[in-house]
Amino acid sequence: MADDTDTSPDKGTALWREITDFLRTDILDGHYQPGQALPGEAALARTYATSRPTIRKAIAQLAGEGLLTVAHGRGTFLRPLPDRMTIAIGRPPHEDLLSPAYDPTRQGWHISEPLREPSPGEVPTYALEPYYTPAGLDDANLFGIRSGQHLAYRYAFWQHQRTRARVMISSHTLLELVRTSRDDGEDVEPADYYAHLAKVRGPVTFTTSVHSRMPYGDAITDLAMEPIGTPLLVVRRTMLDPHGHVLEVTEIEAPGDRFEAAFPNDDRPLSDDQIALRL
Structure with missing residues (x-):
């Protein structure tokens, strides 16, 4: 039949x-x-x-x-429709959200404890101290470098103090700009990354882009997302030198049903109450 x-x-x-x-x-x-x-x-x-x-x-x-x-x-x-929280983009100051000196509570967030046990050999759940990692194909294309060339990688999960919503914030920096050779002095401290990049390759400018994709890997668990049918919102801020070379990239990954990105301007001002996070 x-x-x-x-x-x-x-x-x-x-x-x-x-x-x-x-x-x-x-x-x-x-x-x-x-x-x-x-x-x-x-x-x-x-x-x-x-x-x-x-x-x-x-x-x-x-x-x-x-x-x-x-x-x-x-x-x-x-599926319930939670109120979307706004990530404000494109306006200074462009702060290093992963600097050890940065306090997330200024924006109503805190660094979150893990929601799962790390896999064997996995980077810790948050790594404000840089983790040196070879560039994959996507990062190599973004930075204009060879695959396998090393980047300084930092990341953390933040949780909103009021709504409990979670985001992942990550940063990739050209390692050659912040790390000296072993016999040539000390590496640049992570708290000084932005100031150092502006000093050696400035003046720097920033561009911001927004895209979405479906989550993969452990993103659904890490961000407490609905397991099926929820896209991931990716907000990317790129630091450029005067010649347009990429120096550093900060990304925010957030559940697409709980967050949106907006560019505040005179025609569409956003109050502090409307903005959950500034990039």
Whole structure:
């Protein structure tokens, strides 16, 4: 017997896709409210005169789109819509958020404890002291260097003191600019990275870009994200020398359903209450 998930009641359109469209429309039109439980599979199967596997496939599609959350043993719920917090970009001062001298509580954050045990050989959950790492292909292209050339890598997880939302902040710096040879004196202290880069390669300027991608690796656990259907917001600030060469890159990775990035200007001013983090 053919599975009705593959049947086509109207010119080749799979039944589960039609049911997905019906449910999506009900959700987006407010027929169900955020956090509300969806009727059970059996009830939906009766409503749409189909089988439970067909309903299950439609629900999986909507969960992948970020509209539903499936809680095994409890049911299927409309994903709550948390208020988005704003990351303000593009305006000075451009501070080194990972400097040991920087206090995150100035912006209402604190450095967070890990949500998972580090894997064997993994960098500690936060490393404000630089960790020297070879550049992968993406970083090599960004910095205009060869793959394998070393960068100074720092990172930390921050947690918002009021909302408990989490972000990851990371920094890559050209190692040759902040590390001396072993017989040639001491390395530049991380607290002095920005001042040193401005001194030896300045005047420096900054550009900021924003993109999104789906999370991979441990990002879902590290940032306490919904496990399915939530994109990652990536805000990247790049320090450049007068010739346009990249000296340092700071990135904020944040759950895309909880954060947005905005450029404050005279036409769209943002109050301190609206801004959760400045980059």
